[in-house]
Amino acid sequence: MQDLLYEGKAKKIYREGEGLVRQRFKDIATAFNGEKKATVVGKAALNARFCALFFELLEKEALPTHFVSFDPPDSLITLELKMIPLEVVVRNRVAGSLSKRFPAEDKKSLEPPVVEYFLKNDAQNDPKVEEDLLVSLFHYDKKELLELRSFALKVNEILGFFVQTKGVDLIDLKLEFGRSPDGSILLGDEISPDTCRFWDVETGESLDKDRFRFEKGDLIEGYQKLATRLGLGGS
Amino acid sequence: MQDLLYEGKAKKIYREGEGLVRQRFKDIATAFNGEKKATVVGKAALNARFCALFFELLEKEALPTHFVSFDPPDSLITLELKMIPLEVVVRNRVAGSLSKRFPAEDKKSLEPPVVEYFLKNDAQNDPKVEEDLLVSLFHYDKKELLELRSFALKVNEILGFFVQTKGVDLIDLKLEFGRSPDGSILLGDEISPDTCRFWDVETGESLDKDRFRFEKGDLIEGYQKLATRLGLGGS
Numbered sequence: 028m029q030d031l032l033y034e035g036k037a038k039k040i041y042r043e044g045e046g047l048v049r050q051r052f053k054d055i056a057t058a059f060n061g062e063k064k065a066t067v068v069g070k071a072a073l074n075a076r077f078c079a080l081f082f083e084l085l086e087k088e089a090l091p092t093h094f095v096s097f098d099p100p101d102s103l104i105t106l107e108l109k110m111i112p113l114e115v116v117v118r119n120r121v122a123g124s125l126s127k128r129f130p131a132e133d134k135k136s137l138e139p140p141v142v143e144y145f146l147k148n149d150a151q152n153d154p155k156v157e158e159d160l161l162v163s164l165f166h167y168d169k170k171e172l173l174e175l176r177s178f179a180l181k182v183n184e185i186l187g188f189f190v191q192t193k194g195v196d197l198i199d200l201k202l203e204f205g206r207s208p209d210g211s212i213l214l215g216d217e218i219s220p221d222t223c224r225f226w227d228v229e230t231g232e233s234l235d236k237d238r239f240r241f242e243k244g245d246l247i248e249g250y251q252k253l254a255t256r257l258g259l260g261g262s
Numbered sequence: 263m264q265d266l267l268y269e270g271k272a273k274k275i276y277r278e279g280e281g282l283v284r285q286r287f288k289d290i291a292t293a294f295n296g297e298k299k300a301t302v303v304g305k306a307a308l309n310a311r312f313c314a315l316f317f318e319l320l321e322k323e324a325l326p327t328h329f330v331s332f333d334p335p336d337s338l339i340t341l342e343l344k345m346i347p348l349e350v351v352v353r354n355r356v357a358g359s360l361s362k363r364f365p366a367e368d369k370k371s372l373e374p375p376v377v378e379y380f381l382k383n384d385a386q387n388d389p390k391v392e393e394d395l396l397v398s399l400f401h402y403d404k405k406e407l408l409e410l411r412s413f414a415l416k417v418n419e420i421l422g423f424f425v426q427t428k429g430v431d432l433i434d435l436k437l438e439f440g441r442s443p444d445g446s447i448l449l450g451d452e453i454s455p456d457t458c459r460f461w462d463v464e465t466g467e468s469l470d471k472d473r474f475r476f477e478k479g480d481l482i483e484g485y486q487k488l489a490t491r492l493g494l495g496g497s
Contacts, residue, residue, distance in 0.1 A: 121399065128389060132399055141394040154363060157392055159376040164356065164367055 036061055037074070037221055043104055046208070047095065050078075050103045050217070058240040060152050065239070071101035073250045074219040076259055078103055081186060081218040088185050090178070092214040093205065108205025108215045113161075114145040114153060115175055117183040118199040122224055123237075124155075125199075140183055142176050147203075174212060175204055182214065190225060193256045195234065198224035220250055227252075271296055272309070272456055278339055281443065282330065285313075285338045285452070293475040295387050300474070306336040308485045309454040311494055313338055316421060316453040323420050325413070327449040328440065343440025343450045348396075349380040349388060350410055352418040353434040357459055358472075359390075375418055377411050382438075409447060410439055417449065425460060428491045430469065433459035455485055 029049065030042040036057045041049040052071035057064045075097065082094035082103075093105040118125060118141045125143075126133040144161060145153045158176075161167040179202050187197040200223040203216035216222070220235035227234060232244075234253040239246045254260075264284065265277040271292045276284040287306035292299045310332065317329035317338075328340040353360060353376045360378075361368040379396060380388045393411075396402040414437050422432040435458040438451035451457070455470035462469060467479075469488040474481045489495075 125395075129399070135399060137395075137398040139398055141392075141398050143392070143394075157376075157378070159378075160360075160372075163372040163374055163376050164364070164370060 038071075038217070042107075046107050048105055048107045049098070050105055052101045052217075056221075056236065056239045056246060058236065060149060063240070067239070067246050069247050070250065072099070073247070073254060074217065074221060075099070075101045075103060076254065077219040077250075077257075078217050080257060080259065082214075084189055085182060085185060085214065085218075088181075090181060090185070090214060091211065103217075105215070106207060106213065108207060108213055110203060110205040110215060111175070111212075112147040113167075113175070113203070114147060115179045115202045115204065116143040116145065116199060117141070117179050117202070118143065119183070119187060120196070120198045122198050140180060142179060144172075171212070178202075178204070178212065178214065182218075186218070186223070190257065191228070193258070194228045195253065195256055196226045196228050198226055200224075220253055225253055273306075273452070277342075281342050283340055283342045284333070285340055287336045287452075291456075291471065291474045291481060293471065295384060298475070302474070302481050304482050305485065307334075308482070308489060309452065309456060310334070310336045310338060311489065312454040312485075312492075313452050315492060315494060317449075319424055320417060320420060320449065320453075323416075325416060325420070325449060326446065338452075340450070341442060341448065343442060343448055345382075345438060345440040345450060346410070346447075347382040348402075348410070348438070349382060350414045350437045350439065351378040351380065351434060352376070352414050352437070353378065354418070354422060355431070355433045357433050375415060377414060379407075406447070413437075413439065413447065413449065417453075421453070421458070425492065426463070428493070429463045430488065430491055431461045431463050433461055435459075455488055460488055 031039060032042055033040040037053055037055060039051045043049040052074045054066055054068050054071045056067045056070060079097035082092045085092050086094060093108050095104040095106060098104055118137050120137060121132045121135045144156050146156050147153060158172055161172055162169050182202060183200060190197050202214060204212050205215040207213055223235060224237060225234040234249045238244045238249045266274060267277055268275040272288055272290060274286045278284040287309045289301055289303050289306045291302045291305060314332035317327045320327050321329060328343050330339040330341060333339055353372050355372060356367045356370045379391050381391050382388060393407055396407055397404050417437060418435060425432050437449060439447050440450040442448055458470060459472060460469040469484045473479045473484045
């Protein structure tokens with residue numbers, strides 16, 4: 028029935044109709060560019076629900092995204108985009124690869140938030156790249172980069188504010204963008220505890236994929252805790 | 263007679279008088295954060311002459327530097343600055359640490375030139391740091407960073423044009439800045455084949471410290487070739 032267009036580490040993309048695709052999440056967790064991998068029953072359905080929640084929130088705030096609808100239990104129907112092969116990371120606090128680079132600064136607050144870029148290139152392990160290099164070596168348009176940066180900062184602000192009201196800190200997030208057929212830039216990919224760091228405001232407990240990366244506790248337990256906090260109720 | 267203020271890897275700094283210091287170059291080459299080290303007779307005098315040539319050129323173009331005078335054979339008299347603990351690198355072509363990061367892009371031209379920053383911190387091996395992080399984590403002033411960037415790009419332009427007319431390509435250069443007592447920003451440190459990459463336009467031969475780093479030929483022979491090209495005549 029369904030035409031598989033692409034299989035990624037955490038989801039499969041199927042053709043769904045004219046200009047539409049189905050993003051079907053997988054019950055698989057991976058980390059460290061796929062070096063660590065495990066089956067995690069229930070993860071797909073949770074992440075699809077997080078995505079629906081976050082994309083609806085952003086759409087309500089007039090940010091253009093690829094989101095069309097949530098198709099329970101584990102799929103999103105989205106616009107088909109021509110993806111920009113770049114990960115745009117926004118950081119509100121030092122964690123992850125940044126605390127590896129600057130261990131003495133671990134967990135420090137970043138004000139204003141810091142934007143980083145990574146080339147999507149598994150063979151090169153998604154190398155970090157700076158705005159200057161994107162323009163002068165990889166031929167990105169400076170204006171388009173500023174648009175991505177400003178878009179990413181708005182997503183960070185909206186999401187960060189929303190989860191804060193639920194007792195959760197948004198530590199950092201990774202976004203990917205694409206173009207619709209008319210050339211406009213839309214937020215694509217996913218927004219979930221796979222691609223964001225969420226910490227309990229009070230205890231600092233990780234409610235995200237760091238549980239899997241660094242054996243910080245059961246992944247599903249953390250994702251369910253986050254779902255409850257964000258008002259998604261029982262599964 | 264002289265009051266040693268500081269001994270670096272390539273020079274000693276002495277107090278010279280009110281607000282002045284003597285930068286006395288050493289006949290020593292180091293690389294890879296001091297891991298590789300050798301005595302190179304004649305290097306100090308050559309580098310002092312390169313610095314004098316380059317700083318005079320920049321001063322003539324109205325760029326403020328710490329340079330006061332050349333005191334042969336191996337010293338510069340300079341203003342005493344409060345140094346900003348940052349290396350500002352300008353790249354016109356992919357080489358050095360950048361070609362290590364992107365081997366497939368080695369030697370490619372960068373247009374416009376790319377600016378990078380490194381924290382001066384030997385213990386951490388001078389880590390690379392981005393503008394966003396300098397502001398949000400290390401409390402640099404955004405406006406001051408833009409001033410450093412624009413200053414560094416001007417130095418690159420003036421030096422690049424000058425050596426180009428002599429058949430030499432300026433591939434990249436590392437600059438350090440400081441503040442004079444009135445708070446204004448001046449170019450400090452040195453400008454020499456220790457801190458710049460210079461390639462023969464025709465042959466691509468390195469006329470800089472890469473000869474020492476990567477065993478690309480006798481260092482002094484390369485520095486003397488560069489001196490001759492730049493009109494510094496015999497030693």
